[in-house]
Amino acid sequence: MALSKVAHHWDDGLGAGMDTLRVAIAGAGIGGLAAAMALAREGVRVDIYEQASELREVGVGLHLASNGSRILRGWGLSEPLARVAVRPAALEVRDWTSGRTLTRQDMGDAWERRFGAPF
Numbered sequence: 059m060a061l062s063k064v065a066h067h068w069d070d071g072l073g074a075g076m077d078t079l080r081v082a083i084a085g086a087g088i089g090g091l092a093a094a095m096a097l098a099r100e101g102v103r104v105d106i107y108e109q110a111s112e113l114r115e116v117g118v119g120l121h122l123a124s125n126g127s128r129i130l131r132g133w134g135l136s137e138p139l140a141r142v143a144v145r146p147a148a149l150e151v152r153d154w155t156s157g158r159t160l161t162r163q164d165m166g167d168a169w170e171r172r173f174g175a176p177f
C-alpha cells in the first residue's frame with residue numbers, strides 16, 4: 059500500500075452524529091490504524107498522517123492475543139484473519155539447553171472458550 063506524506067481520509071460511514079469531530083492520527087502502524095477504525099466506526103472523520111512512503115511487511119511473525127483478536131472479530135475481520143493465521147494448539151516453555159518442557163498451556167478451542175477469541 060503506497061502512502062504519501064499528505065493526509066489520508068478514512069471514514070467508513072458506519073457512524074452517525076459525530077460528523078463535525080475531526081481527529082488527526084500520526085502513524086499508520088497497527089495502533090494508528092486501529093484507532094482510526096474505531097473512531098471511523100463511531101462516525102468521526104479521521105485523517106491519518108504517515109511519514110513512510112510505503113507500508114510493507116517487515117518479515118516477522120506476529121502473535122495476536124485474544125484481547126486483540128476479539129476486537130478484530132467485533133469489526134467483522136474473523137474470516138480474513140483466519141485465512142492467514144495459524145492457531146497454536148499449545149504454548150510450551152522449554153529449557154533451551156536440553157529442550158525439556160518446563161511448562162505447557164493448552165490453547166486452541168479451550169483457550170477461545172476461556173478468553174472469548176482465539177490466540
Ligand SMILES: Cc1cc2nc3c(=O)[nH]c(=O)nc-3n(C[C@H](O)[C@H](O)[C@H](O)COP(=O)(O)OP(=O)(O)OC[C@H]3O[C@@H](n4cnc5c(N)ncnc54)[C@H](O)[C@@H]3O)c2cc1C
Binds near residue numbers: 121
Ligand atoms: C521483530 C518484532 C516482532 C514483534 N512481534 C510482536 C508480536 O508477535 N505480537 C505483538 O503483539 N507485537 C509484536 N511486536 C510489537 C508490535 O510490532 C508493536 O507493538 C506494534 O507494531 C506497535 O504499533 P504502533 O502502531 O504503536 O507503532 P508502529 O508499528 O511503530 O507504527 C508507528 C508508525 O508511525 C509512523 N510515524 C512515526 N512518527 C511519525 C510522525 N511524526 N509522523 C507521521 N508518522 C509517523 C511510523 O513510520 C510508523 O509507521 C513486535 C515488534 C518487533 C519489532
